[in-house]
Amino acid sequence: MLVLGIETSCDETAVALVEDGHSVRANVISSQIAKHAQYGGVVPELAAREHLKAIDPVVNLAFREAGAGIADLDAVGVTNCPGLIPALLVGVSYAKGIAAARGIPVVGVNHFLAHIFGAFIDRPARLLDAATFPVIALVVSGGHTALALLRGEGDCRIVGTTLDDAAGEAFDKAAKILHLSYPGGPVIDKLSQQGDPGAVAFPIGLAVRKDSKNGGANRLNFSFSGVKTSLLYYLKKHGYIEPPNATAAFSGGAPPDFDDALLDVVASYQEAVVDALVQKTLLAAADYDAATVVVCGGVACNSRLRHKMAAAVEHSGRDFIVARPEYCTDNGAMIGGLAYYYVCNSEVDDFSLDAGARLMCIDSIPVFAGTR
Amino acid sequence: MVSINPESTETFGFQLGQKLNGGDIVALHGDLGSGKTVLARGIARGLGVTEPVASPTYTIVQEYTGRQWALYHIDMYRIDTVEAAEAFGLEYYLSDQSAIVVVEWAERIAPLLADENVIRVYLSHVEQDVRKIEMVTIPASGAE
Numbered sequence: 001m002l003v004l005g006i007e008t009s010c011d012e013t014a015v016a017l018v019e020d021g022h023s024v025r026a027n028v029i030s031s032q033i034a035k036h037a038q039y040g041g042v043v044p045e046l047a048a049r050e051h052l053k054a055i056d057p058v059v060n061l062a063f064r065e066a067g068a069g070i071a072d073l074d075a076v077g078v079t080n081c082p083g084l085i086p087a088l089l090v091g092v093s094y095a096k097g098i099a100a101a102r103g104i105p106v107v108g109v110n111h112f113l114a115h116i117f118g119a120f121i122d123r124p125a126r127l128l129d130a131a132t133f134p135v136i137a138l139v140v141s142g143g144h145t146a147l148a149l150l151r152g153e154g155d156c157r158i159v160g161t162t163l164d165d166a167a168g169e170a171f172d173k174a175a176k177i178l179h180l181s182y183p184g185g186p187v188i189d190k191l192s193q194q195g196d197p198g199a200v201a202f203p204i205g206l207a208v209r210k211d212s213k214n215g216g217a218n219r220l221n222f223s224f225s226g227v228k229t230s231l232l233y234y235l236k237k238h239g240y241i242e243p244p245n246a247t248a249a250f251s252g253g254a255p256p257d258f259d260d261a262l263l264d265v266v267a268s269y270q271e272a273v274v275d276a277l278v279q280k281t282l283l284a285a286a287d288y289d290a291a292t293v294v295v296c297g298g299v300a301c302n303s304r305l306r307h308k309m310a311a312a313v314e315h316s317g318r319d320f321i322v323a324r325p326e327y328c329t330d331n332g333a334m335i336g337g338l339a340y341y342y343v344c345n346s347e348v349d350d351f352s353l354d355a356g357a358r359l360m361c362i363d364s365i366p367v368f369a370g371t372r
Numbered sequence: 373m374v375s376i377n378p379e380s381t382e383t384f385g386f387q388l389g390q391k392l393n394g395g396d397i398v399a400l401h402g403d404l405g406s407g408k409t410v411l412a413r414g415i416a417r418g419l420g421v422t423e424p425v426a427s428p429t430y431t432i433v434q435e436y437t438g439r440q441w442a443l444y445h446i447d448m449y450r451i452d453t454v455e456a457a458e459a460f461g462l463e464y465y466l467s468d469q470s471a472i473v474v475v476e477w478a479e480r481i482a483p484l485l486a487d488e489n490v491i492r493v494y495l496s497h498v499e500q501d502v503r504k505i506e507m508v509t510i511p512a513s514g515a516e
Binding site: 010176 | 404405409410424426427429430431432433434435459460461464500
């Protein structure tokens, strides 16, 4: 079954052609095309009209790469929530158009669940094995930081979430404070490799003491707003940046010199963010006796997170799966892949499919064949 | 006023939120870490929103349903020009009379928020947890 997966929830116009849920025949994102300047070199951005400009060239390139045509499609999957409504509507309308023209099903896919599926795209055997479940999945990106519990028989629920900033945002905002480029995650990852992560003790949001059985209502929740402010005050106190005030934002002035001490600060900041992610994920895995811990979403590309999470999860005796980098960032393959399972379970949508801004209450996942 | 900690910033927002009506726009000005999202959360609570209110930086807009009004919590951090805000479709949100609109990083799109009825709140760092909060324009519609 060949499924077209369309993703337009945020910055990327992403499209993939996926055979039977796992065989990715093409996986194209608009920023790749922009680099090759095939449509005037417009840098993809949030505006719905940019998605509108990009979607046709991206779909056409995907078909070319896969050596397939629109007549070969069996279904269309599309992100319909959560995200920016005007942006989502571009993908949803486009998907409905193809489905109507070809007389094939359209399936609305939750972006958040699709990120989790992304970790299993190249691991179908793991997904179909009942022993993989229960799964605790950390979905960590610029827009999300949440822990989901997935059970083999099809239930799913969010067991922890950020109360303020997402982890990716904590990196982006630190990068902004330090006059580094956007997105902040990759550059902080790189600089941190030259610094001492233990040099400065930045606070871990909503930390739970080791072996504590409680931790209150926020035991599995995250907070990254405090660490961001701590960084700001640390830099100010040590004379790296001008004190903040309401009129002069951080856009002016020269970037601070990245001497060894500042590299230590950056590495320590990253460590505080990573440690919060690792600690809460491990707590959730223990609370729900997870067989497998999955990490996915854009921040799952962070090398320190991958390293520390792998070590901690393995130490806890559970299996660890981290999505491949191309399936961490927003992509169409995770949409087309997950849509396949909805079609197999006859859970398809009709043309009343609408876009939703919020992360709706998630309570189910498709039952994957073999895990029933 | 001077807010001594995040809780008192949230309380300030809560009290403001209780006085707002559909069509009201609150423009929040202030640097990173000055408490804009905390204040917005307070406004949401004052409007009867019970679900978690997190930063909308990445998603640009978060929509909530309050007791009587919807709330659009908007963040212009990643949209730094008026042109980009217009391309994004900000007008759609600002013109919704059945919702309250709270805009973080409002200074970036000042020309779009020039209306005199816009409630402007300025947050600034004093020290560690302490913030100064200044409000200009009192909500005209429905405020006591």
